[in-house]
Amino acid sequence: MTLHFSDASASARLPVSSRLEAYAATAPFDRPTLVIDLDRVEAQFRALRAGLGRADIHYAVKANPHPAIIERLVQLGAHFDAASRGEIELCLSQGARPEHVSFGNTIKRASDIAFAHNAGIGLFAADAAEELEKIAENAPGARVYIRLIVETSSADWPLTRKFGCDRSMALELLDRATELGLRPVGFSFHVGSQTRRAEMWTPVLDKLSGIWAAAQEAGHDLQLLNIGGGFPAFYGEAIDAPTDYAAAVVAMVEERFPGVPHLMAEPGRGMVAEAGVIACEVMLTSRKSDRDMHRWVYLSIGRFSGLAETEGEAIRYEFVTPHDGEATGPCILAGPSCDSADVLYEKRPMNLPLALKSGDRVLIRGTGAYTSTYSSVCFNGFPPLDVEVI
Amino acid sequence: MTLHFSDASASARLPVSSRLEAYAATAPFDRPTLVIDLDRVEAQFRALRAGLGRADIHYAVKANPHPAIIERLVQLGAHFDAASRGEIELCLSQGARPEHVSFGNTIKRASDIAFAHNAGIGLFAADAAEELEKIAENAPGARVYIRLIVETSSADWPLTRKFGCDRSMALELLDRATELGLRPVGFSFHVGSQTRRAEMWTPVLDKLSGIWAAAQEAGHDLQLLNIGGGFPAFYGEAIDAPTDYAAAVVAMVEERFPGVPHLMAEPGRGMVAEAGVIACEVMLTSRKSDRDMHRWVYLSIGRFSGLAETEGEAIRYEFVTPHDGEATGPCILAGPSCDSADVLYEKRPMNLPLALKSGDRVLIRGTGAYTSTYSSVCFNGFPPLDVEVI
Incomplete structure (x- = not known):
């Protein structure tokens, strides 16, 4: 579906391809606003569950903690992974049962x-002895899983280095957990956020596959393998469809970890990114000199007001403008703040219509994940990204 | 002054060197908190004014828009530079007169x-024709200054590329402003934030110095040169004292722009950074394997909760811990979120005490600027940086 509106105003001429985009193209907004379609979240949940x-x-709550998303997912039977007390309180307030929150x-x-x-809450992650000691002291007898480090990620936003421990330390930590009176139930890992193809999981799974048997040989009665996230969203580059992707990943996991009693997965981006569109506007277009090869296009949203994942130009969003289909040219895309780090795409300039000008409404697709919560409280006096749910 | 407290709790053993640090070391905080000493802001204002x-x-409000800072600076006779409607409203609400706000x-x-x-408000910046057209339409007859691009910055946080236009375009824009019924009054530039030594201004000033005379020859009756910010804060590397620094900069400007009727400067970081200290805590210390050369130290604050300027390890803060003076070792310092981009210092690891452990209170010096406003609304469910004023 491509809807074109007869209204002559710039924003109404945006070519849209869904109910979500039609709303984002025409509703009045006083500031950059993320619009979320809850039915798209539900459809994605069903597609992932099928696979x-x-x-x-x-659900990895950090991807988008809007209460309406949590509420809908509770209704659908989802469980939740929380990163902090704040996220736990949120899940419980929306009706999640504590035994469904990790x-x-x-x-x-x-x-x-x-x-x-x-x-x-009875299930905790750890990757260090000091963390196990904190858990033993504050949640005696809790179930814990040990996070394994992944050093071979093909993800667009890798999660290597900071999290997890190596194999021999993981086995030591199982012992340490037992000594501390905790119940070590298994392992987790994360292939890295936005791993576009299921086949990209192969080297990670191959590397980790022996550890389950090693732990059992060491006498641990393991129950749980948490395969983390990595489920991708569409940003313009081809990805596998969600059911196919999820099914392929589970098949690869079952093959390498035969007989694991319980599996869990933590989709975040893959659950909500495509259910969101940001409506913003062009603030200014300019060149720095008469010889300048590139235009600069400044949007009303930038790296510090919601688009943090453009850091290093890692996540490359799709833009919809009222001049799509007209002549385009390369431009450097930047945010509205007085901070020169607030540049979205420069190394690989974007091709956008030459007719773009101040005041044009622009839609940014696939922005349902990792946008609203990264938004700063008021950098440069700009209010944080607003969120509306349809 | 170095105060040591007899109380045996870890936080009370922090070696502190000021009233501000004594408060930050001992007051109860439930989350990472920036403490600001208004008298330090006042002293810095007086020192800068003297130079x-x-x-x-x-004052560049974006550096720290806490209402109490604005109120104190209004009392002292400061003027204000605002980056947005939100900052203008703030200044006016604290008693600033509109003719003192740019x-x-x-x-x-x-x-x-x-x-x-x-x-x-009657004074606006521009660096592009489209911006002048917006100003002419929405603030007819306003005074405007044209921002010049600076391509030779020695700053720790440069502001090149994104802002300003080249010399010939600047002269064209003066003409364009006149055509549009605006009053072009002069130029601005910015040497880049955190320019540590006054002498680092020399190449920038030399490059720009001819443009004033060129504009006058072209028939423009210029009044104002806005020399922007760049005034540094102490982060452990030597900087010039504020009065000396400011006086040296003004002398260099007067020499290269003789007879300029009005000068203005926009200190932000240099006004407030040293007046603030963040109190946070160690969340975890760990190694990833038994062979790991580096410890990881995770703090309760990270890049998305206030320390955005550690991006690229650009700003390197000083840390105060309860174990200062004991044996140290290198560590990778990271924030508390589940985002692996949330690492503060890794390429140049920090040397911190080996005895640091979960629960220790840590102070971060020189954090009065560009912290609270960069803090995200709730990334990973962590509340934004709290701010207290003493």
């Missing part, structure tokens, strides 16, 4: 662990 | 220009 089969879906951040405040334990 | 002489000080962002929303004009 994930017996694996429990723990506390998956490996870096937890002691008092937040105690809060989670008292709220009935 | 800046006849140049008007327009709207210095070169990327302004048309409706915000109209708001500023109606509020009595």
Whole structure:
């Protein structure tokens, strides 16, 4: 579907391809606004569940913690992975049962662990002895899984280095957990956010596959393998369809980890990114000199007001403008703040219509994940990204 | 002054060197908190004013828009540079007179220009024809200055590329402003934030110095040179003292721009950074394997909760810990979120005490500028940086 509007105003001439985009193209907004279509979230949940089969879906709340998304996912039977006390409180407030919430951040405040334990949360992640000690003290007897480091990611936004421990330390930590009176139940890993093709999981899974058997040989009665996230969103480059992708990943996991009693997965971006569109506007177009090869296009949203994942030009969004179909040229795309780090795409300039001008409304596709929560409270006096749900 | 507290708790053992640090070391905080000493802001204002002489000080509100800072600076006779409607409203609400507020962002929303004009703001920045057209339409007859591009910055956080135009375009824009019924009054430039030594201004000033005479020859009756910011804060590397620095800069400017009727300067970081200290805590210390050469130290604050300027390890803060003076070792310092981009210092690891552990309170010096406003609304469910004023 491509809807064109007869209204002559610039924003109404935006070529849109869905109910979500039609709303974002025409509704009045006083500032950059993320519009979320809850039915798209639901459809994506159903598609992922169809592929994930017996694996429990723990939605990675950090991708988008809008209460309406959590509420809808609770209704659909989703479980949740929380990164902090704030996210746990959110899930519980929207009706999630505590036994369906995992506390998956490996870096937890002691008092937040105690809060989670008292709220009935019983499953925690760890990748270090000090973390296990905090959990043992503040959530005695809890189930813990050990996060493994992944050093061979093909993801667009890799999660290597900061999280996880190597194989021999992971086995030591299982022992340490037992000594501390915790219940070590298994392992987790993360292939990296936005891993576009299921086949990209292969080297990671191959590398990790022996550890389950090694842990069992060491006497640990493991129950759970948490395969993390990595489920991709469409940003213009081809990705596998969600059901096919999820099914292929689970098949590869089952092959390399035969007989694992429980599987869990933590889609975040793959659940909500495509359900969101940001409406913003062009603030200014300019050249720096008469000899300048590139235009600059400044938007009303930038790296500090929602588009943090453009850092290093890692995530490359699709833009919809009222002049699409007209002549285009390369431009450097930047945000509205007085910070020169607030540039979205420069090394690989964007091709955008030459007719773009101040005041034009622009839609940014695939922005349902990792946008609203990265937005700063008021950098340069600009209010944070607004969010509307349809 | 170095105060040591007899209280045995870890936070109370922090070695502190000021009233500000003593408060930050001992007050109870439930989350990472920036503490600002208003008297330090006042002292810095007085020191800068002593050096800046006849140049008007327009505090760059974006550096820290806490209302108490604005209120104190209004009392002291400061003027203000605002980046947005939000910052203009803030300044006026704290008693600033509109004729003392400039709207210095070169990327302004048309409706915000109209708001500023109606509020009595009469001085605007521009670096492009389209911006002048917006100003002419929404603030007819306003005074405008043209921002010049600076391509030879020695700053730690340069502001090249994104802002300003070259010399010949600047002269064209003066003409264009006149055609549009605006009053072109002069030029601005910015040497780049955190330019540590006054002598680093020399190449920038040399490059720009001819343009004033060229504009006068072209028939423009210029009044104003806005020398921007760049005034440094102490982060551990030597900088010039504020009065000496400001006086040296003004002397260099007077020499290269003789007879300029009005000078203005826009210190932001140099006004408030040293007046703030962040109190946070260690969340976890770990190694990724038994062979790991580096510890990881995870703090309760990271790049998305206030320390955005550690991007690319550009700004390197000083840390105060309860184990200072004991044996140290290199560590990778990271934030608490589940985002692996949330790493503060890795390429140049920090040397921190080996005894650091989860729960230790840590102070981060020189954090009064560009911290609270960069903080995200709730990334990973962590609340934004709190701010307290003493």
